[in-house]
Amino acid sequence: MRVETRLVQIGVGRDTTTGAISFPIYHSTAYRHPALGESTGYDYTRTTNPTRAVVEEAIAMLEGGEAGFACASGMAAIQTLMGLFAQGDHLVVSLDLYGGTYRLFEQVWKRFGLSFDYVDLREPERLRAAIRPESKAILVETPTNPLMQVSDLSALAAIAAEYGLLLIVDNTFLTPYFQRPLELGADIVLHSATKYLGGHNDVLAGLIVTKGGELTERVRFLHNSLGAVLGPQESWLLLRGMKTLALRMERHQQNAFAVARFLSSHPAVSEVFYPGLPEHPGHQLQSRQASGYGGMVSFRVRSAQMVAAFLRELQLISFAESLGGVESLCTYPATQTHADIPPDIRTATGVCDRLLRLSIGIEHVDDLLADLGQALDKALQAGGDER
Incomplete structure (x- = not known):
């Protein structure tokens, strides 16, 4: 079977x-x-x-x-x-x-x-x-x-x-x-x-x-x-x-592709991490050893000053510390999932103060993109560019 x-x-x-x-x-x-x-x-x-x-x-x-x-x-x-x-x-x-x-x-x-x-x-x-x-x-x-x-x-x-x-x-x-x-x-x-x-x-x-x-x-x-x-x-x-894992993983992935592409084109975002993108350095390897890329997308905004504004303006996507559920969540690793890693080690590995992690849910993708777009637009107004 x-x-x-x-x-x-x-x-x-x-x-x-x-x-x-x-x-x-x-x-x-x-x-x-x-x-x-x-x-x-x-x-x-x-x-x-x-x-x-x-x-x-x-x-x-x-x-x-x-x-x-x-x-x-x-x-x-x-x-x-x-x-x-x-x-x-x-x-x-x-x-x-x-x-x-x-x-x-x-x-x-x-x-x-x-x-x-x-x-x-x-x-x-x-x-x-x-x-x-x-x-x-x-x-x-x-x-x-x-x-x-x-x-x-x-x-x-x-x-x-x-x-x-x-x-x-x-x-x-x-x-x-x-x-x-x-x-x-x-x-x-x-x-x-x-x-x-x-x-x-x-x-x-x-x-x-x-x-x-x-x-x-x-x-x-x-x-x-x-x-x-x-x-x-x-x-x-x-x-x-x-029992519903197959259906959910397909929808998570479908939405994640769209979100990753959208983030890659937004002026508030400096870098996107998603193995499903052809430009991701692990894309070819992931394509060989797995049959999919999942629903997790991480990205960096251009300035740490944008983070608070972005998280505050999210309306559909919840600012919460977990992943993998049907609801979309956004996590700020520096103060949540990776808070116990010393700042110097965390920063050296790439988990900087501009990094955000999305667990893409199974909502309608247009609603997700709209929420991300309006929050990023307002974050961009917070100014700063630390690239």
Whole structure:
């Protein structure tokens, strides 16, 4: 079956007792055993839950992995994976990185003896130079958040295999509808399922997918032992969101193309970051390793003085800190998603005070363009040009 059909059919036919099309929410934390030494397959909800199991099987199927693990948030998914490593281990991580991941690594895991190097993973030689004898993994976002940089997953997988490292890919921006990193050699895929997979700004969730039996069992142990698992109500909301993923991703992308082209021509904008644009430096690579470009667009205005005016004048698009929902949102990374990255490091990586990030929703594109146009026009009146 095609991916569109697989998404719509998630959970259908699984409840053989009632035949429910929408898989039920199992709130029970405990399950009665038929007899001593026997189990229904469910013992305690932290270990496994029927509703959560449907989500986990679905994401494993979509990504082409051995197993899926549903966590309480995207950060809980990353935290669970950090249990794979021990004091003294080293990881090479994307230079352009979600600020929450950077905060977790720098302010939490460094205290427990892990070390991290942040590298532009678009350049394989920089990756090779960063690898140490104690290196254990490469963690990459592609496209990155928020600069939309594209790394070659097959090349990274080859280097990871050469040095005996795990390749972990954050696939939040593209989802398995557009990109399947395990097929390109990755070992682990993770998602902030709060974003596109949930799709409606109403559920907090994270997902992990593993490849290979031994690695899968290690993650299964950590998932159960650490206990940052997804609850049944949230699992059901995620299931419902995933059923429409194909439709939503196509509309997100269609609108994003139009927005990116519009921004590229507006006098208030100095630079646009969207891999779907032919002039984007990662466009050809993205076209080879994925089937789409997603709905995230970042851009720089010409002056930092324009930012406040632009955000104030937005009427349809909400100034809010998230992405991937049906509603369009605008984020200011410098004070929101990347606020915990020191200003000098943040600026050096390109997350400057003129950068804005759009999560393009599924509204009518003409309304989106009209809102952006009037807000940018008024921002332009704020003056300044710091290019």
